Amino acid sequence: MxxxxxxxxxxxxxxxxxxxxxxxxxxxxxxxDFAARTPTEGERAGRTARTPAGLRAEPGAARRTGRGRRTGRGRRTPN
Structure with a gap:
């Protein structure tokens, strides 16, 4: 130490x-403990660089591309 x-x-x-x-x-x-759990700038940059690839690899991670907004009843209304 x-x-x-x-x-x-x-x-x-x-x-x-x-x-x-x-x-x-x-x-x-x-x-x-604070230092151990707080990522450095380089670690954050590495995570950011890996994030899009990780999201594409996960089945439920794709974003919805539909237009409009949800009404709460499953229907969409124009923006």
Whole structure:
């Protein structure tokens, strides 16, 4: 494990301490969990690039192409 020191406003530190206590963890683990689950810009770009191909591969993922809007009774009315 590496040691990192950051400087934050006192109110931010206090809030992090409260959040960590509510979750039964430490500020370090709270920040580590955030970093682990938050995608980087490169990861988001990769997901975006893969999304259209993934949607085409899934049977129910195609969008409807019909015109008009649904009335709630299954009929369509002009826009």
């Amino acid at each position: 590496a040691y990192v020191s950051i400087e934050v406003e006192e109110a931010v530190r206090d809030r992090l301490a409260i959040l960590a206590a509510e979750k039964g963890t430490t500020i370090a683990r709270l920040i580590g």
